[in-house]
Amino acid sequence: MLSSLQPQAPDKILMLMEEFKADSRQGKIDLGVGVYKDPQGVTPVMRAVKAAEKRIWEEQTTKAYTGLAGTPEYRAAMAGLVLGDAPKDRLASVASVGGTGAIRQALELARLANPDLTVYVSDPTWPNHLSIMKFMGLPFVEYRYFDNETRGVDFEAMKDDIAKAGKGDIVLLHGCCHNPTGANLTLDQWREVIAILEKSGAVPLVDLAYQGFGDGIEADAEATRLVAKGLPEVLIAASCSKNFGIYRERTGILIALADGEQARDLAQGSMAYLNRQNFSFPPDHGARIVTTILEDQALKSDWQAEVEEIRTTLLALREQLASELRDLSGSDRFDFIARHRGMFSRLGATPEQVAAMREDAAIYMVGDSRLNIAGLNRETVPVLARAIVEAGL
Numbered sequence: 001m002l003s004s005l006q007p008q009a010p011d012k013i014l015m016l017m018e019e020f021k022a023d024s025r026q027g028k029i030d031l032g033v034g035v036y037k038d039p040q041g042v043t044p045v046m047r048a049v050k051a052a053e054k055r056i057w058e059e060q061t062t063k064a065y066t067g068l069a070g071t072p073e074y075r076a077a078m079a080g081l082v083l084g085d086a087p088k089d090r091l092a093s094v095a096s097v098g099g100t101g102a103i104r105q106a107l108e109l110a111r112l113a114n115p116d117l118t119v120y121v122s123d124p125t126w127p128n129h130l131s132i133m134k135f136m137g138l139p140f141v142e143y144r145y146f147d148n149e150t151r152g153v154d155f156e157a158m159k160d161d162i163a164k165a166g167k168g169d170i171v172l173l174h175g176c177c178h179n180p181t182g183a184n185l186t187l188d189q190w191r192e193v194i195a196i197l198e199k200s201g202a203v204p205l206v207d208l209a210y211q212g213f214g215d216g217i218e219a220d221a222e223a224t225r226l227v228a229k230g231l232p233e234v235l236i237a238a239s240c241s242k243n244f245g246i247y248r249e250r251t252g253i254l255i256a257l258a259d260g261e262q263a264r265d266l267a268q269g270s271m272a273y274l275n276r277q278n279f280s281f282p283p284d285h286g287a288r289i290v291t292t293i294l295e296d297q298a299l300k301s302d303w304q305a306e307v308e309e310i311r312t313t314l315l316a317l318r319e320q321l322a323s324e325l326r327d328l329s330g331s332d333r334f335d336f337i338a339r340h341r342g343m344f345s346r347l348g349a350t351p352e353q354v355a356a357m358r359e360d361a362a363i364y365m366v367g368d369s370r371l372n373i374a375g376l377n378r379e380t381v382p383v384l385a386r387a388i389v390e391a392g393l
Helices: 010-022 047-059 072-083 098-115 125-134 155-162 187-200 218-232 259-276 285-295 297-331 351-361 381-392
Strands: 091-097 119-123 142-143 170-174 201-208 234-241 251-258 343-344 370-372
Touching: 010 091, 047 285, 047 297, 072 091, 072 218, 072 234, 072 251, 072 285, 072 343, 091 098, 091 259, 098 125, 098 201, 098 234, 098 251, 098 259, 098 351, 119 125, 119 351, 142 155, 187 218, 187 351, 218 234, 251 285, 285 297, 297 381, 351 381
Parallel strands: 119 142, 119 170, 170 201, 201 234
Antiparallel strands: 091 251, 234 251, 343 370
16 A cells, blocks of 8 residues: 555755755855754753743643643633734634644634635745645635835735635735745735725635744734734634744644634634544643743743844844845845845845855755845854855845
8 A cells, every 4th residue: 555655745945954964064054944043053942931841840740631722721821922902702712733733724624614715825925835735625826925026015916816815715814024035014004905805705814923023022913913803704823933932842823713702612613623633632731831931920021032032133134134235236135134024035036046055155045045044143144145146146
């Protein structure tokens, strides 16, 4: 039986990681994998996470299963983090296996509710969005989003495309820190998107994977909160991998906002059912870390401070890179890097230019020229800037 399996196409980012490991050159730079690294190239365990884990180790008395939806405390803490004081009387939620698991469960839930749906997804988007939909056999349409000339959002084209979504279709939106481009909508543009979806009856699925890495923990949630308040039905997939630094704990949540209590209860039951079918009980260790931090004011304050340190480090690297490129190129055409937010920017380089930077300067980035700003430090920014100019961008 197993010999009849067909080879699967390897993940391009994982392939890039292996190529980077195999490169013996000194001074090689990894800008591919989407993981935060400090200036020493380490993905650290956050101070509040260490303190929370110690407390859990000392106080936890059982490793028995939690509920199918995860613990109520975790779900309430995450609802507060994502939605603030938004009304929660129409909210259903389940803990998930990371943000990726929340995306998958959201699409499964949407298909249960409307087997004939189409998913509208930005061009470009996180590649795993498309991979999951293809594997599920879900029809999808890519809406225009990124302008390769300005390296900003092509908002008029985006509006034209998402207006074609019908009632019960899904429009997948990045809540902040768009991956892979780093180009975000303004709040006024979000209001226009909400008006389009309100008119069409399409349901937004907000992927919120980088809350805190753009303009701050509260500011990065503003768009999601606008959507939650402005539309009767909303799906939100949130991840704790980046902003709590607990990548390997696979900690996420799926939130559904329904139009009325009956629909909310149906959504809650259906999401618990989907958890049971896919993995039964969700993992708890990461969720318990997050709950411990968010329920303790001292730990929460320390966590917020460390997230702010990460955010300002990313912004400083963006400003430095834009400045270096301004000096080397004699133009302001790379200033978009300082305007982008989050871990990523898309340079607009050709695959050939990306390959040239890898071969000539040992700089590794994804073929579509997405670069992870967090893979840089003050010493490597000038190296990247020279490589970008020498590649002819």
